[in-house]
Amino acid sequence: MAQSDTVTRILDTAEVLFAEKGFAETSLRAITTKANVNLAAVNYHFGSKKALIQAVFARFLGPMTQNLEAALDRSQSDVSNGQLTVEDILILVARVMVAESKGSPARLSMMMRLAGLAYTQGQGHLRKFLQNQYTQTFYRLMKITAEATPELKPIERFWRFHFMLGSLVFTMASLESLQAIAEHDFGVRNSELDVIDQLLPFLASGVRAGSLGSPSKGWSLD
Amino acid sequence: MAQSDTVTRILDTAEVLFAEKGFAETSLRAITTKANVNLAAVNYHFGSKKALIQAVFARFLGPMTQNLEAALDRSQSDVSNGQLTVEDILILVARVMVAESKGSPARLSMMMRLAGLAYTQGQGHLRKFLQNQYTQTFYRLMKITAEATPELKPIERFWRFHFMLGSLVFTMASLESLQAIAEHDFGVRNSELDVIDQLLPFLASGVRAGSLGSPSKGWSLD
């Protein structure tokens, strides 16, 4: 049981530090000393720092995608509620994400940061790892979103899907900063649940928006 | 003129590399060798790596905020069009941003990527720098957004403002990746202007959305 304990303690500590300071800025020494394990333990149990990073996210994304798939199965096999609406989908995803990050809001923040890095940081081991591992669930989400928004042209739907993703990722990745500002400026402490509560109608309304004024790109010229 | 040339070449190169790989992952040696300047030039001209990062931001944000302020002055002094709508504001911002990145469309993508990193990646000094330097313009934008959306509660408006910011930053930061996917999946090559064209109605509709179903957070429990 000593091994399992060391591995878990490394993963737990790495998760927190990665979310706090980023990947490159978090050294193995910082992780191992805070986790009260020997420095060499990381390379012994995981092989390398890269592998540790992937293991941290695999521990989060594995169960999460499983739960997401299960929730999608449940919703789609239930004929009583017929076609899923955009709100249904968003709520479904939100439920799974929040449930998966239960107890540690930093987890959600870190997971979203990875998504951002995977998209932004063109090449690198993270993106490939993510892509090879979790694309089928991602495309399934896009597919049922398509069924929920038949009025959109495919290319429109593509962009709006990523607009939603952007709001979600950015908001969750910088959640702590924004919470601090909100508390300072409005004296209100919004939990992550509060924020998601505000986010869902914003996204749902966005995807169903009409098009802008008739002449395309007219805004860009005087 | 040698100094100005060296400084410019450092800034140009740093801008690209920071956007590509992040701050911590980009070494001064990588910058200086690619820029064909001596390693010590960075510390000589900027003082430190931190200062270089801030200088990269300042060179872009300085003119941009100036133009933004000027555009706001023009719009607000023009009594003929009265109160600005959300669309007006979004179009105004889009115009300034596109104009500022003129000549190098990748530049906007880079700066948004940097902004995203600055928000996400703790980096205490960067956030403080941005906050102390450009908050007045930022708050002015929030103020006229408030006037354009009187129906929203302040805290609602605060979050939706950042939801918009998230969509914008994420989309622009990952523009190249998304363009490639769109071209592969739909056979359509969308320019940055096309994307902004799609983004504006999404954002405008999002900020004006109603609230979600009556019981707050009802979605989070079964």
Added chain:
DNA sequence: TTATGTTTTAAACACTTGTTTGATAGGTGT
């Protein structure tokens, strides 16, 4: 017990990092 395989440990490794140094020009003004 002995033997075997696994886990932990301290130390060292090779390498990269940002920064500093002192010498060497380059230019400008007196």
Added chain:
DNA sequence: ACACCTATCAAACAAGTGTTTAAAACATAA
């Protein structure tokens, strides 16, 4: 000519990085 300030350069610096090593401790089973 001289002095003065600025800029560039190769070299070195101390500190920190991920990784490896070989010995030690531990566990499990024969």
